[in-house]
């Protein structure tokens with residue numbers, strides 16, 4: 001199989017490339033490898049030459065809430081341009097490749113506690129993420145239109161927040177759980193007596209370990225297309241408090257955790273409904289939350305200390 005990965009140099013891309021079977025011919029189409037999906041001509045020439053059977057589409061311009069709101073126009077422009085270019089290139093190729101898109105669950109309507117696929121477009125996304133979330137909704141719309149007119153086959157999968165090995169080691173760019181682990185490692189190293197967490201610690205969030213994220217993307221290549229989005233879901237979340245306590249225990253940090261309730265909590269619960277997922281993947285398995293945190297701590301200990 002000839003697999004093209006857009007954004008193979010990113011967090012999920014690095015996990016994915018480690019898991020790809022050696023019989024697979026892989027092309028990493030990302031900026032640091034000299035490719036820009038916003039440039040149609042360059043993308044067309046390069047992708048045509050590689051002639052992929054499948055594309056896992058990880059290229060993305062995203063980041064923290066602050067980044068997404070400060071660079072709202074760049075975020076929607078870059079992402080939508082990359083998605084339109086990718087589908088236009090794909091449909092022009094002699095053999096149209098199968099495309100797999102991860103969609104983040106921030107694309108669900110704001111204030112939805114149990115996120116069910118048949119309700120995912122029933123209201124606007126939360127204002128804080130609207131440039132990124134609407135770009136993802138547009139990607140879904142593009143995939144439907146190119147399926148309808150040109151027969152481009154797509155699988156759209158919705159993922160919760162990821163954490164794990166290969167995440168950025170820059171606390172300003174890492175994702176929420178990784179950022180917390182880096183901060184606590186530093187607090188431990190500095191002998192800080194207190195570790196502050198914003199809010200009450202009560203909100204419940206679902207997480208996916210980065211190696212599982214990659215595993216599910218790759219497994220979908222062997223399945224028929226799932227154009228209508230499917231949650232990659234465990235159907236359970238963890239209170240922030242619970243995850244922080246696990247990190248503290250596994251790291252051996254001896255200070256106190258202080259919940260700063262001057263900062264408001266987000267929604268009380270955000271968990272993906274797992275009904276559709278279970279009917280398709282059955283008991284394919286996720287890494288235990290504790291074990292995933294342990295592996296992530298180890299990763300940051302090696303990279304950051």
Ligand SMILES: NC(=O)c1ccc[n+]([C@@H]2O[C@H](COP(=O)([O-])OP(=O)(O)OC[C@H]3O[C@@H](n4cnc5c(N)ncnc54)[C@H](OP(=O)(O)O)[C@@H]3O)[C@@H](O)[C@H]2O)c1
Pocket residue numbers: 006007008009010011012013029030031032033035036037038057058059060061062078082102103104105159160161162163175
């Ligand atoms: N991480 C999560 O928690 C999470 C959760 C749900 C869904 N997802 C989705 O999974 C995908 C991958 O996420 P990620 O966390 O791996 O993102 P990431 O770490 O920010 O990586 C983004 C990748 O896109 C590449 N890229 C950016 N602009 C590009 C362009 N113009 N042309 C070509 N490549 C470009 C980057 O290349 P360079 O680094 O070389 O510039 C990088 O390889 C995204 O679509 C994201 O929405 C992620």
